[in-house]
Amino acid sequence: MTAHDGQLAVLATLPSAEPGPLVHFDAIRSLLMLTRLPPVPDVYDLLWRYVRDENHALSLAVERAILVESLDLACVADLRRQHCGDVGKREVAALVEAAHGQAEALSRRIAAGRTDLADYGRAIADGGARLEAPLDAAALAALLEQLGAATATMQAANARLEGELATAASEAQALTDRLGAAERAAITDPLTGVLNRRGTFEALARLQGETRARAGGFAVAMLDIDHFKRFNDRFGHALGDEVLRFVARHVADRIAPLGGLVGRLGGEEFVAMLPDCDIKTAAVLIDRARAELASQIIRNAGDGASMGRVSYSAGIAADKPDDNADTLVARADKALYAAKRMGRDRVVPDRG
Numbered sequence: 001m002t003a004h005d006g007q008l009a010v011l012a013t014l015p016s017a018e019p020g021p022l023v024h025f026d027a028i029r030s031l032l033m034l035t036r037l038p039p040v041p042d043v044y045d046l047l048w049r050y051v052r053d054e055n056h057a058l059s060l061a062v063e064r065a066i067l068v069e070s071l072d073l074a075c076v077a078d079l080r081r082q083h084c085g086d087v088g089k090r091e092v093a094a095l096v097e098a099a100h101g102q103a104e105a106l107s108r109r110i111a112a113g114r115t116d117l118a119d120y121g122r123a124i125a126d127g128g129a130r131l132e133a134p135l136d137a138a139a140l141a142a143l144l145e146q147l148g149a150a151t152a153t154m155q156a157a158n159a160r161l162e163g164e165l166a167t168a169a170s171e172a173q174a175l176t177d178r179l180g181a182a183e184r185a186a187i188t189d190p191l192t193g194v195l196n197r198r199g200t201f202e203a204l205a206r207l208q209g210e211t212r213a214r215a216g217g218f219a220v221a222m223l224d225i226d227h228f229k230r231f232n233d234r235f236g237h238a239l240g241d242e243v244l245r246f247v248a249r250h251v252a253d254r255i256a257p258l259g260g261l262v263g264r265l266g267g268e269e270f271v272a273m274l275p276d277c278d279i280k281t282a283a284v285l286i287d288r289a290r291a292e293l294a295s296q297i298i299r300n301a302g303d304g305a306s307m308g309r310v311s312y313s314a315g316i317a318a319d320k321p322d323d324n325a326d327t328l329v330a331r332a333d334k335a336l337y338a339a340k341r342m343g344r345d346r347v348v349p350d351r352g
Contacts, residue, residue, distance in 0.1 A: 003112060120157075192248035195264070200264070204328070210275065220317055220329060
């Protein structure tokens with residue numbers, strides 16, 4: 001068997017139907033052995049996304065790299081930048097270095113301004129001292145010329161400093177914009193535009209704290225698109241990606257007016273965060289969005305052909321005093337699996 005055959009054999013063993021985590025771990029182990037990549041966090045995260053087929057474009061890129069034996073650490077970093085919304089250590093380091101550079105340049109500009117001001121102060125003081133002694137017309141004219149030159153020099157220095165400060169302000173704003181874009185990219189799912197896993201748990205913790213501080217309710221819904229793999233197999237990953245985007249936006253648009261947020265945990269799993277909602281209100285909102293979605297016929301934008309209906313199952317949990325973000329999501333996830341066992345296309349509240 002050739003090396004290429006061996007690569008294909010490993011790819012063929014990847015999970016194909018709602019596998020458990022141990023199957024994913026086995027697939028990742030096989031890929032690590034095949035590629036000889038080290039089991040470091042960035043590598044593991046990329047392969048985890050790949051074996052779960054969270055992003056079809058990423059999956060295709062990883063497969064191409066495996067088949068041509070080019071999946072090394074540099075390739076992993078490049079794929080993460082392209083497909084994972086990963087800012088990357090080098091980019092963050094570059095932003096920090098730019099900030100330090102701007103701060104140092106501003107310090108130099110201020111120091112130069114202080115030097116110019118000190119020189120001007122000495123010139124004025126010297127002129128004042130000389131005026132205390134009797135001066136003839138020629139000496140007075142020379143003194144006035146000296147003071148005029150010092151004033152002109154100070155005016156030019158002020159103008160230069162004003163321009164440099166304006167440039168510094170522009171550079172600082174540009175850096176702020178870059179940092180903002182980097183932070184948004186770091187917490188945004190590149191496929192759907194909603195929060196990614198990191199952004200989701202950061203928002204969960206923040207909303208949990210804010211609602212508790214004002215003694216409000218907070219509910220979380222775990223959503224899973226029904227039979228999504230079947231849809232992917234029938235219509236292809238490109239249209240599957242469109243469905244992921246459509247469902248994410250559908251839910252986000254309906255809870256945003258209430259301050260709700262949506263995040264994607266991976267694959268076809270989403271989290272809806274509903275501040276100031278008790279479990280009954282949250283269940284009504286998520287069920288209404290489910291019914292609206294399920295009543296629509298999805299059509300191919302290219303040829304208008306019907307692709308049927310898309311539905312989701314959901315589990316709802318309300319925040320309890322002893323909850324953290326993880327336990328709250330876990331209870332919503334347990335309710336989600338109850339909805340699946342009951343036949344899918346339904347919303348089930350946590351009974352705990």
